[in-house]
Every structure is written in C-alpha cells, then in structure tokens.
Amino acid sequence: MFALELKNISKTFGSFKANDGISLSVKCGEVHAILGENGAGKSTLMKIIFGLYQPDIGGEIFLKGQKVTISNPRFAIKNGIGMVHQHFMLVRPFSILQNIILGVEPRKWFGIVDYKAARKQVNELSKTYNFNIEPDRIVETISVGMQQKVEIIKTLYRNAELIILDEPTASLTPQEVLDFYRIVENLKRLGKTIIIITHKLHEIKEIADRCTIIRKGQFIETVDVSSTSEEELAAKMVGRIVDLKVSKSNANPGEIIFSVKDLCVLNDKLFLKVNHFNLDLRRGEILGLAGIDGNGQRELVEALSGLRKIKSGSIKLNNREISNLTPRQIYESKLAMIPEDRQRRGLVLDFQVKDNFVLQRIEKSPFSHYGFIITREIEKFADTMMERFDIRPRNIELNARNLSGGNQQKIILAREIANNPDVLIAFQPTRGLDVGAIEYIHQELIKLRDQGKAILLISYELDEVINLSDRIAVIIDGAVSANLSEETLATHKNIKEHIGLFMAGGKA
Amino acid sequence: MKKFLFSFLCVLSGLLFGALILKLSGISPIEAYTVMWNGAISKPSYIAYIIIRSTPLILTGLSVAFAFRTGLFNIGSEGQFIMGALSAAFFGYFFNFNPWIQIPLVLMLAVFISSLYGGLAGFMKALFGVHEVISTIMLNWIALYFSNYMVLHDGFHKANTETSEFINPSTSITILENWKSSDAGLEWLGQHPLISDFLRPSINAGIFLAILAVIIIWLLLKKTTFGFKLKAVGLSPEAARYAGINVNKKMTQSMMIAGGLSGLAGATHVMGVSKNVAILAAHEGYGFDGIAVSLIGSNAPFGSMIAGFFLGALKYSGQKIQSALEAPSEVISIMIGAIIFFIAIPVIFERPINKILKLWEKK
Numbered sequence: 001m002f003a004l005e006l007k008n009i010s011k012t013f014g015s016f017k018a019n020d021g022i023s024l025s026v027k028c029g030e031v032h033a034i035l036g037e038n039g040a041g042k043s044t045l046m047k048i049i050f051g052l053y054q055p056d057i058g059g060e061i062f063l064k065g066q067k068v069t070i071s072n073p074r075f076a077i078k079n080g081i082g083m084v085h086q087h088f089m090l091v092r093p094f095s096i097l098q099n100i101i102l103g104v105e106p107r108k109w110f111g112i113v114d115y116k117a118a119r120k121q122v123n124e125l126s127k128t129y130n131f132n133i134e135p136d137r138i139v140e141t142i143s144v145g146m147q148q149k150v151e152i153i154k155t156l157y158r159n160a161e162l163i164i165l166d167e168p169t170a171s172l173t174p175q176e177v178l179d180f181y182r183i184v185e186n187l188k189r190l191g192k193t194i195i196i197i198t199h200k201l202h203e204i205k206e207i208a209d210r211c212t213i214i215r216k217g218q219f220i221e222t223v224d225v226s227s228t229s230e231e232e233l234a235a236k237m238v239g240r241i242v243d244l245k246v247s248k249s250n251a252n253p254g255e256i257i258f259s260v261k262d263l264c265v266l267n268d269k270l271f272l273k274v275n276h277f278n279l280d281l282r283r284g285e286i287l288g289l290a291g292i293d294g295n296g297q298r299e300l301v302e303a304l305s306g307l308r309k310i311k312s313g314s315i316k317l318n319n320r321e322i323s324n325l326t327p328r329q330i331y332e333s334k335l336a337m338i339p340e341d342r343q344r345r346g347l348v349l350d351f352q353v354k355d356n357f358v359l360q361r362i363e364k365s366p367f368s369h370y371g372f373i374i375t376r377e378i379e380k381f382a383d384t385m386m387e388r389f390d391i392r393p394r395n396i397e398l399n400a401r402n403l404s405g406g407n408q409q410k411i412i413l414a415r416e417i418a419n420n421p422d423v424l425i426a427f428q429p430t431r432g433l434d435v436g437a438i439e440y441i442h443q444e445l446i447k448l449r450d451q452g453k454a455i456l457l458i459s460y461e462l463d464e465v466i467n468l469s470d471r472i473a474v475i476i477d478g479a480v481s482a483n484l485s486e487e488t489l490a491t492h493k494n495i496k497e498h499i500g501l502f503m504a505g506g507k508a
Numbered sequence: 509m510k511k512f513l514f515s516f517l518c519v520l521s522g523l524l525f526g527a528l529i530l531k532l533s534g535i536s537p538i539e540a541y542t543v544m545w546n547g548a549i550s551k552p553s554y555i556a557y558i559i560i561r562s563t564p565l566i567l568t569g570l571s572v573a574f575a576f577r578t579g580l581f582n583i584g585s586e587g588q589f590i591m592g593a594l595s596a597a598f599f600g601y602f603f604n605f606n607p608w609i610q611i612p613l614v615l616m617l618a619v620f621i622s623s624l625y626g627g628l629a630g631f632m633k634a635l636f637g638v639h640e641v642i643s644t645i646m647l648n649w650i651a652l653y654f655s656n657y658m659v660l661h662d663g664f665h666k667a668n669t670e671t672s673e674f675i676n677p678s679t680s681i682t683i684l685e686n687w688k689s690s691d692a693g694l695e696w697l698g699q700h701p702l703i704s705d706f707l708r709p710s711i712n713a714g715i716f717l718a719i720l721a722v723i724i725i726w727l728l729l730k731k732t733t734f735g736f737k738l739k740a741v742g743l744s745p746e747a748a749r750y751a752g753i754n755v756n757k758k759m760t761q762s763m764m765i766a767g768g769l770s771g772l773a774g775a776t777h778v779m780g781v782s783k784n785v786a787i788l789a790a791h792e793g794y795g796f797d798g799i800a801v802s803l804i805g806s807n808a809p810f811g812s813m814i815a816g817f818f819l820g821a822l823k824y825s826g827q828k829i830q831s832a833l834e835a836p837s838e839v840i841s842i843m844i845g846a847i848i849f850f851i852a853i854p855v856i857f858e859r860p861i862n863k864i865l866k867l868w869e870k871k
Contacts, residue, residue: 307749328752339750348744359740359751368733 001064003028003162003193004049009059011044018044019055020217026162028064031184031194033208033225035201035237037434039404041217042197046164049195050083051076063162082155086167088147090139097122097135100154125156129186145176152183162193169203170432173292174462174500181207199237199434201230202463213237238436246442249450251470251486254283257454258335258423263313263323265296265303265478273299275478276313279456281423286445286455288469292503293460296478298340301427301458305337306330317423331360336421338412340428346412347400354382354396357415385414389444406437413444424448425456430464442468462503466495474502481505510861511806517857519804519818522847529842535835547828548821552706560781562820563714564589567721567773568798569805569812569819571626571766574725575640576807578762579742584629584644585770586795587651590788592622592771594655596778597785600675601664610678611779615717618775619768625651626767627760634756640763648791656787671786681713681779712780719813721769726809738762770795797823800844803851819844 004026011019018041026032036042047053049061051070061068063079070076076083090099097115100122106114119135126133131149139147148168155163169177184207187194196208204211204225211228213220213236220236234242258281265274273296281287291297302308304315306327315323322330331337339345347356358367358378366377382396389410391403400408409429416424426445430438445468449455459465465472472489474482482502484492492498527537548554568585575582595618603610629647632638659665659672666673677686687693688707697704729735740748741758749755773794778785801819805811826840850856 305750326752326754327750328754331752337750341746344744344746345750346747348740348747350743351740355736359747359753362733362736371732371734373731373733373736 001028002026003064005062007060009048010056011048011053012056017217022219024212024222026193026195028193029188029191030209031188031196031207033204033211034195034197034214035199035204035211035233036214037199037237040214042214046166046197050081050164077158080159080161082158082160083164084151086170088151090147090150092140093138095136095138096133096150099139099150100157104158125153144171145179164195166197168196201233204233205230215239234435242435242439246446246467248446251285253285254452256280257283257318259316261314264311265299265308266311267299273478277479279473281454281456283454284449284452285470286449286457286468288465288472289458289475290462290465290472290499290503291475295475297458297475301425304425334422336416336419336424338416338426338429342408342412347408349401350399352397353400353411354378356400356411357382357385389414406433409433409441423454427458462496462499472499474499476505513861513864514857515804515806518847518850521850522843525846526839526843529839530835535833540829540833540835543829543832544825548825552702553708556706556709556711558821558824559715560709560711561824562817563718564773564777564794565797565801565820566718566813566816568770568795569801569816570722570725570809571769572798572802573805573807573812574769575762575766576802577729577742578738578759579745580640580759580762582644582766583641584626584647585798586791587648588622588626588767588770589774589795590651590655591625592618592774593778593785594658595621596775597672597675600679600779601673604676604678607678611681614679615775619771622771623764623768627764630760630763634760652788652791655785659785659787672784674783679779682710683712710781714776714780717772717776721772722809722813800848803848
C-alpha cells in the first residue's frame with residue numbers, strides 16, 4: 001500500500017514552474033529520498049504535501065489511497081503528516097517538553113496544562129524510539145542534534161505516520177549524523193514512513209530505500225537505492241556526468257608564505273576560542289583544516305581577516321605581521337577570503353551584482369576617479385567576470401539576492417581572485433551548494449593552487465577536506481591536534497575514520 | 509516607478525480615508541477638498557506660503573532619508589533643527605558683516621554645529637553601541653531646553669518677550685525684503701498685483717538651498733564612492749565590514765550629514781521667516797514631519813522633495829477647512845497618519861501595483 005501518492009502535481013509562481021507534473025508514490029514504512037539540486041523544486045513539493053501551498057488545478061494527492069485536498073498544515077497534521085523543517089521551529093527559551101506539547105497541550109480543569117501527563121507521554125515516546133531526551137532542558141542550551149530530535153518527537157507526539165525531513169543533516173556534526181541515521185532506522189522499524197529531502201548522495205545510500213529524482217521541477221525517475229550508485233544518482237540529478245572525486249595532480253608546494261604562530265583569540269564572551277594555534281601554509285598547496293563546528297574556526301577566520309583583535313601570537317603574510325590590521329589593510333596585503341556566510345558577510349544582497357564585484361575596490365582606479373564612480377568601468381569588469389565564471393543569469397543589474405547560492409558564491413570567488421591574492425582562505429566554500437556548483441568551486445580552487453596560490457580550506461564537511469586538501473590539520477578546542485602529511489593522506493587506508501577520531505578528541 | 513506608484517497609492521488611500529473621517533463628522537468631503545484645493549493654488553500668495561512651509565520639511569525629510577540609507581533611523585532631526593535655528597539666530601545677531609559674507613558664514617556655522625550635534629548620536633553608536641533612536645530622542649530634548657536657556661540669556665534675550673533678539677538684517681535671506689516696503693517697490697508692485705501677492709509672505713531663498721541640497725545628496729548617493737559605501741553599510745553592515753569599509757566611521761559621517769541637513773532647515777527658517785528663536789514649550793514638529801516626508805518619499809532625495817511639497821501643501825491648505833467649513837483641521841493629521849499607516853503595510857498594494865505595471869508594459 002502507498003502511504004502517499006502524488007499525481008501530476010504542478011505549481012506555478014507567476015511564469016515560473018516550480019513543479020511541473022510531478023508524480024510519485026511513497027510506500028508505507030519505507031524511507032523515501034527526494035533528490036534534487038537547489039532550486040529543483042523539492043521544497044515546493046514538500047510544502048504542497050504539508051498544505052503550505054496549494055497545487056495547480058489538475059494535481060491529485062492520495063493519502064493511503066484516499067483522495068484528499070490538503071488545504072492547510074492543520075489538516076496535514078490531523079491526517080498524520082509531520083514535517084521537520086531545515087531551520088527548526090522551536091521556541092528557544094522554552095523547555096524541550098514545552099516545545100513538544102506546544103499547541104496540543106493536555107489540559108486539566110480551567111485549561112491548566114497537565115505537565116504530568118505530558119511528561120509521561122513524552123518519556124514513553126523517548127523510550128520507544130530511543131531518543132534519550134531530558135524533557136526539562138531549555139532548548140537554547142541543547143545541541144543542534146538534540147534539537148532535531150525534539151522536532152522529530154514533536155511530530156510523533158502529534159501522531160505522525162508520515163514524517164518529512166527537510167535537509168536533516170545540513171547542520172549536524174559527523175557524530176550527530178550517525179546518531180540521526182540510527183533514529184531513522186528506529187522510526188522505520190516501528191512502522192513510520194519517512195520522506196527525506198536532500199542533495200547529499202552518501203546519505204541516500206546510507207538510509208533510503210527508494211529515491212525520487214527531481215530536476216528543474218520535473219520528475220526524472222524513482223529508483224531503488226540498493227541497485228544504483230552515487231555516480232548514477234548524481235548524473236540523474238544534474239543531468240550530466242559529474243566528477244564526485246576531484247581530480248588533481250600532486251601538489252608542488254613552494255616556500256612558506258603564510259604563517260600563524262601561537263595565536264590566541266577570545267570570542268565575544270571573552271572565552272579563549274583559539275588557543276595557541278600554529279599553522280604554516282606554502283605556495284601551491286591546499287591545506288585543509290578539519291574540525292567540528294564550534295572549535296574556534298569562526299574566531300580564527302575573523303582574526304585572520306581583521307574582524308577580530310587577537311590576544312597574542314602572530315600572523316605573518318610574506319614575512320609581514322598582519323595581525324590586528326584592519327580588514328582593508330589585510331585585503332591589500334593580498335589575503336583573500338571566502339566567508340562562511342556568503343549572504344550575510346560575502347555579499348550585499350540588495351546591491352546589484354555589478355556593485356558586489358567592486359565592494360572592496362570601489363575607491364581604486366579604474367572604478368572611480370576623485371571619489372566619483374565610473375559606472376562604465378564597473379560594468380565592463382562585471383561583464384568580464386560573469387563571462388569568465390559563467391555566472392547566471394547573465395544580468396549584472398540584478399540584485400545579488402535573486403541569484404542562486406552557487407552563482408552567489410561564484411561572484412565572491414571571482415571578486416576575491418580578481419585582486420590576485422597570495423593567500424586565499426576558503427571557509428565552508430560549498431556550504432549549501434548543489435553538486436554542480438560544488439564541482440565548479442572545487443575545480444577553481446585547484447586551479448588557483450596550481451597557479452601557485454596558497455589556500456587554506458576550512459570546512460565542517462570532512463569529505464570535502466579529504467577530497468581537496470594536499471595536507472590536513474585538525475582543529476579541536478582552538479588548537480591543532482593533528483597534522484597529516486600528503487603521504488599519510490595518500491597511503492592511509494581508512495583516512496576518514498582516522499581523521500574523524502582526531503576531530504572527536506583523539507590524540508596524535 | 510514602482511516606488512512612486514506605491515507612494516501615490518498610499519497618498520490616495522490616505523486622502524480617501526480622510527474623506528471618510530470628514531463624512532463621518534458630517535462634512536462633505538468634496539466640499540472640504542475643494543476648499544483645500546482652492547486654498548492651495550488659487551492665489552500666488554498661497555503658493556508662496558506652501559513653498560515657505562515646504563522648505564524645512566524637504567530638508568528634514570532629506571535628513572531622515574539620508575540617514576536611513578546608511579541604516580540609521582534619525583529621530584533626532586527635531587533637535588538638529590533646533591540647534592541649526594539657534595545657531596543661526598545667535599550668530600545672526602552677534603555677527604554683522606556684509607550680507608555676502610554674513611549669510612554664507614552664518615549658514616555654515618549653523619550647519620556645522622548641527623552636524624556635530626547629529627554626529628554625536630552616530631559617534632555614540634559607533635563607540636558605545638548606543639542605539640541612535642534612543643540617543644537622538646534624548647538629544648531632541650537637550651536641544652530644546654538648551655535653546656530655551658540660551659534665549660533667556662542676558663545679551664541675547666529680547667527684553668519683555670519670550671524670544672531672542674532679532675537677527676541683523678544682513679543675515680536675512682528673505683527675497684527683496686527691503687525693496688518690498690520701499691517707495692519704488694510699493695509703486696512697482698502696485699502695478700503688478702500677482703507678483704505683489706506672491707511676494708507678500710516672507711518668501712525666501714531657503715527653497716533654493718533645499719533643492720540644491722536634494723541635488724547634492726542625490727549625487728552623493730548615486731555617483732560617489734562615499735555614497736556607495738554608505739549604502740553598503742546601510743544594506744548590510746556585516747558585508748561592508750568584511751569588505752574593509754569602516755562601518756563606525758561611515759555611521760558617524762552619515763549622522764553628521766543628516767544633522768547638517770536638519771540644521772540647514774532650522775537656519776533657513778530663522779533667516780528667512782521667523783528672524784529669531786522663541787521659547788518652546790514643546791517640539792514644533794519640523795523634524796518629526798521629516799520622518800513622514802522621508803517615508804512618503806520612499807527615502808529617496810527627490811522623493812523627499814516631492815513629498816515635502818505635498819505635505820507642506822496639505823498642512824497649509826488643511827487649516828482653511830476649519831474657518832470655511834468649521835471642519836476640524838486635525839483631519840489633516842489623521843490623513844497623514846493614515847498615509848504612513850498604508851506605507852507601513854506595503855503588502856496591500858502589491859497586487860494592484862503589479863497589475864498596473866503589467867498594463868503599462870502591454871502598452
């Protein structure tokens with residue numbers, strides 16, 4: 001029997017078809033992945049299932065064989081559909097228990113919330129599904145992985161039979177991801193049906209039974225996961241063959257150009273987040289800094305780019321001390337940066353694309369003269385960059401906000417490279433990008449390496465670090481806990497587990 | 509285009525809402541609006557009055573709009589206006605040079621002092637993180653009471669009045685002020701009644717300064733690297749900081765310019781219209797009206813100019829329904845409130861605007 005069937009679902013926004021005649025069936029008790037690039041229409045489809053959007057006329061939805069019109073989320077919840085959004089919908093100052101029962105509180109007389117009954121029920125759920133939650137912890141104080149568990153229990157508490165998980169592993173650490181896989185197995189074992197929206201291929205191989213691929217709003221295929229490979233999935237998602245493994249020649253490292261010694265940096269709450277951090281970076285190599293989110297990477301990058309004062313230590317670029325200089329001075333000493341949060345820090349989203357290309361250089365010739373902007377030169381420059389990096393749509397007057405994530409990242413990359421830097425710090429350069437864009441960014445980074453630039457890659461995605469780096473350092477609690485040479489990377493059999501161990505606190 | 513249409517629809521809705529209020533108070537809206545229309549344009553002197561009214565509104569509106577482009581909400585226009593007015597009255601009284609020196613000198617001093625006053629709020633935000641809304645509200649009151657204190661000070665206070673001494677005639681920017689009352693002037697004006705009527709109010713050079721300021725600010729925002737950086741700071745301070753722009757400095761500079769513009773409004777008011785400053789029991793509202801002007805003008809320089817004229821006209825002609833129809837002139841305030849209200853909820857006009865734009869494109 002099918003838990004959910006969609007027939008010919010379309011959704012049009014203005015003249016844009018987000019979904020175009022999609023049909024799919026989800027079997028009872030299976031884990032069904034929906035795979036597609038960013039902007040392929042996955043989220044729109046899920047919002048239709050959850051009643052947040054109405055499909056265009058002609059589309060039909062069947063729940064357990066019954067034809068239904070899901071007019072709003074309340075109807076969806078009542079009919080056993082639960083959804084966990086990518087960005088959690090939790091009231092942060094409330095306790096776990098309060099969050100779970102919010103909106104469907106069990107009541108005693110005069111509408112007083114019956115916490116006792118609620119706690120009992122939540123504890124039972126936690127036990128059945130092996131969640132190990134502490135109902136009275138405040139949501140603000142628990143980890144992201146735990147918050148996700150709370151979201152899942154929330155759906156179970158509302159008697160969900162079909163649970164939709166939107167990009168569930170996007171913000172989890174590697175350990176939490178493993179934990180999450182176990183939860184999904186548990187849910188499946190106990191008869192729940194699960195839909196997972198994702199663009200991570202190994203995740204699908206790991207937990208999904210079947211996978212439906214969507215491309216540009218259209219249904220491509222539903223496949224059995226066990227009889228397909230990651231390469232095949234990727235090719236179907238993107239519509240062409242993609243290199244999942246980055247192909248690169250051996251590094252040809254030159255002299256040390258960038259060196260960090262005994263660096264200590266405090267965060268806003270005056271905790272020591274970077275603690276005697278050491279690192280040497282050579283021309284012509286990519287050094288990967290692996291580590292779990294929150295081990296001082298953010299503070300390190302802010303110190304390196306001049307946004308945060310250092311407490312002690314030194315940062316030398318070309319034998320010149322650059323610590324505690326302003327961001328402008330550091331930029332001008334040929335250190336470029338791809339920031340972690342491209343929407344908040346990398347781009348002025350409501351500026352036109354062309355203006356974003358010259359954010360740092362507006363005062364330089366030829367973009368301005370005696371303080372007056374020379375629009376023609378900016379446009380010429382922007383046009384060249386759009387062409388060279390294949391940024392789409394090819395319209396420099398568009399606001400940066402209206403471009404896809406991949407194209408936004410290309411703007412930043414183009415801009416940073418244009419200053420001909422000696423060192424490029426790439427912080428989570430492919431976060432949230434789809435396979436095609438990731439491939440592109442990776443290739444560009446390797447090209448830069450081959451031109452003799454030094455690249456520091458900081459990423460929470462271990463796969464990315466391993467794939468791209470010539471050497472790897474592991475950061476934990478603000479210090480380097482392990483250094484892995486090129487030989488080790490090439491020869492070690494189980495490199496991923498090896499590094500994972502260091503990331504979790506093992507010693508070299 | 510879209511923004512203009514939006515403001516236009518908001519204004520239209522505000523007028524309709526005003527009509528509803530008039531109707532509810534038993535007055536024919538058509539009659540009231542006819543009185544207002546005639547009261548605004550039927551005589552040259554009416555237009556002159558509107559120009560006089562609009563001048564400070566354009567400048568304070570421009571001040572608020574400019575700060576807004578840097579992401580700052582300048583509630584302090586009121587206080588900066590007072591500082592400009594006080595400075596102009598003060599230096600206009602104590603200095604007495606040839607008008608060619610006197611007028612630019614007093615103007616510059618007034619703008620300078622009020623820009624320091626505005627900059628103070630930006631400086632406090634940059635250095636200590638004091639929110640500019642809080643600091644400018646308090647600075648408004650400090651300006652008010654400082655002005656009152658100065659007005660009563662011996663040597664500046666005009667005996668037996670509630671005001672300061674008048675500025676020296678060399679400071680006046682009123683157009684043809686002396687000639688108007690001279691024999692030759694009276695004779696010539698007698699033969700040209702329309703021009704005579706137009707010159708009857710103290711029409712002054714302030715409006716030229718205001719329009720000049722609008723053009724300069726427009727150029728600054730549109731064509732200079734300075735404006736580029738200010739806008740970057742306004743739209744995304746984080747990204748601006750990352751791109752090496754000194755956000756704190758830009759915020760201070762922006763508030764200084766905003767303060768200078770409001771101060772210019774105060775100075776032109778003193779030098780062109782009032783010729784002195786008086787004890788104030790409460791704020792006069794030029795600065796607060798500037799916020800409305802800026803909002804109606806969608807925070808753009810030329811938008812502020814048009815909105816300034818509009819609000820000036822509305823305020824001037826609105827008085828007339830009181831005497832003509834015994835209608836409450838507060839209706840005007842309600843109307844302005846309604847317009848702002850509609851501006852605050854752009855969603856309601858999204859559909860009609862898109863429809864109109866589509867029709868437009870088809871043509």
